[in-house]
Amino acid sequence: MTETQPLDAGPLAGADADWWRQAAVYQIYPRSFADSNGDGIGDLNGITSRIPYLAELGIDAVWLSPFYPSALADGGYDVDDYRDVDPRIGTLSNFDRMTAALHAAGIRVIVDIVPNHTSDRHAWFTEALAAPKDSPARGRYIFRDGRGPDGALPPDGLQSLFGGSAWERVTEPDGSPGQWYFHLFAKEQPDLNWDNPKVHEDFLTTLRFWSDRGVDGFRVDVAHGLKKDMAAAQNGLWTTDPDEVLRGGEHPLWDRDEVHTVYAEWRKVFNEYTPPRMAVAEVWVAPHRVPRYASAEGLGQAFNFDLLKADFNPGQFRTVIENNLALAAASGASSTWVFSNHDVVRHATRYGLPNGTGRRGLGTDGLDWLLAGGDPGEVDAERGLRRAKAATLLMLALPGSAYLYQGEELGLPEVGQIPAADRQDPIYFRNGANEVGRDGCRVPLPWEPTGTSFGFGADGSHLLQPAWFRDYAASVQTADAGSTLAFYRRALALRHRLQGAEELDWQASSGDVLHFARPGGWHVVANFGEAPVELPEGEVLLASAPVEGGKLPGEATAWVRV
Structure with a gap:
């Protein structure tokens, strides 16, 4: 090392x-x-x-x-x-x-x-493959004999989370078929044996x-x-x-x-x-x-991944918020909030999926829809981004830490249609293309509206960017005061100035509205419905959509100093 x-x-x-x-x-x-x-x-x-x-x-x-x-x-x-x-x-x-x-x-x-787990190229695993059965080197991993008279069957029927058996047979140093090692994920990721003190020491x-x-x-x-x-x-x-x-x-x-x-x-x-x-x-x-x-x-x-899994629904959001603030209090920690990461369909796409396809963020419904041929071009992109901005502004007002995923500040949608030859995620390959995998949220960012990789690098990118990425380029949004990037910058700057004690106070609300107050006299109103609603009297500090006549439009959130 x-x-x-x-x-x-x-x-x-x-x-x-x-x-x-x-x-x-x-x-x-x-x-x-x-x-x-x-x-x-x-x-x-x-x-x-x-x-x-x-x-x-x-x-x-x-x-x-x-x-x-x-x-x-x-x-x-x-x-x-x-x-x-x-x-x-x-x-x-x-x-x-x-x-x-x-x-x-x-x-x-x-x-x-x-x-x-390590990779199967880690020095420890290389040493384990060259070592005999029951050796200290193999003791850092989970090796077992196979079933049957010649050990040709896996030790059991446990399945990998990426598809197929959770066991892989090795070839012994003398060239003969040998033991099996355990891998919860890809076969290139052998699980470590955390009963081994050497593993503890090394970490x-x-x-x-x-x-x-x-x-x-x-x-x-x-x-x-x-x-x-x-x-x-x-x-x-x-x-x-x-x-x-x-x-x-x-x-x-x-x-x-x-x-x-x-x-x-x-x-x-x-x-x-x-x-x-x-x-x-x-x-x-x-x-x-x-x-x-x-x-x-x-x-x-x-x-806390619960908001990531929730529909755009006020009841679900309130339950998630209350439950996770209680869990944070029980641990003495602060809660975490997240809508997108490297493993799930981006939330600007999830919230705009066609009716009946599901919107849960863990990826099952969204990925099923993408696999069926869906593409961000078929999503209600305007509605998806509108809801994503509303949800994000609500989330940024919550006590606790906010985890953002690269590109969400640009409003990037999921890249749904990636040619099979260009895919990289082992989920896609190990499941016989029955699951589309996570490549769609890992496509390189667009920094400029021109060039072979939209400013990501000089000569292309490891995952192909679609042509419509140019419309989301960071440089274009930097020059636009009404862009999603400008919205994120204003929200994060305000968040720094407003954040106080890790508390919130729910206010009376009805129907499709969530309303809470934070220490320091600022209120958060989130309208999950489609009809405009009255905001409390005060100064609108920031809203995810234009406020007119004191009314917050549908599918929008506002921060108000009262």
Whole structure:
């Protein structure tokens, strides 16, 4: 593993330990953000070149999806080396310069950590393949003998979340068919054995490595999936389906109580730094199980995906908000809010899907519609963007941290029709094209309205951008005071000035309206219906659609100082 002397952590070292509680965090998918050398792949120098844009947007932190060496079997979540940078994306020196420049601009840095699995090219796994059965090298992973007299059948019928068996057979050093290894995701992502102390030790080293380079926090991938009871999992009564994690603590593969021993170790490392490093857990668990992940003794915060899964409906939104604020209070953390990320259909498209196709953000309905031949050209794009802006303005007013996904500030829709030959997501290939996959939200950003890659890089991009991307280019929107980008900039600037105590007070409302007040005398009114509604008397600070005669139009949100 490559290590070099890091630069100074920068001017944010020693800053407020609670900065993350109500931060606006911008997710960067590095390969699709900005390409500085024209090879079609976004890189760290590209991110550095766009720091003025990020600073003007008004975010508090960036979260970088994996930038580690990888074969890209799963968009970089198949990690070859946790303490280096993919040479196609840059170097550790590039990372240090980027971090220092972000800090100088007042922007903190959160990086993805992927502890459930490595890639099959990781040095540990290469060593395991060259080692004999029951060796210490294989003990870092989950190897089992196959069934049948010659071991030709998988150890059990467990299925990968990406389709097909969750077991892959290896060839032994002598060339004979050998054992099988377990992979919850792609076969290129062998699961680590978190009962092995060496695995614990190595990840503590990794956390210190990046913290020493000035990283302010970590997003923990599949945080609920590390600890496993494989003996119980192999009894035939369970599947790998994460939707089974409803009772909590009972499933042999998901959300086991013993996973929190891992995060207690991590918390000790985080607290070695001033301020302590923050972490946010990606967890798909029963609601009552969330607070332990988000506790001060654990990771400190957990993702809340409930708004992402909700329809554009006031009752659903209020229930989600109330439930998650209660969960945050139970853990002592702040809640997180998100509508789009690298795994789901962009919300400007979800909210404009044709009637009857569903609008849930987890992707099942939206992806089914896209697979059936749907394209953003067939969506009610105007309505989708109108609803997306209304929902986003409501979300940005909530107590807690807001997670934004690159391109949503441009109003980017999902790219629905990508030729099969150009697709990259293993979900698409492992499921026989029965699921369209996640490539549509990972298409590189348009920075300019012209050029082979609309300003992303010099000579094209790793995923083809549609011609209509030119209409969403950042430079075009920067020059337009009425653009979606201008709206996001105003909202984030106001949010910084208005945010106070992590409280809200629901106000009387009826029908399709949600109305709450925040400390400091500002009110938030969201109209989910189509007919205009009266706003409370006061100064309209910002609205997602024009307010006329004191009335908020349908499918819009306003912030009002009363």
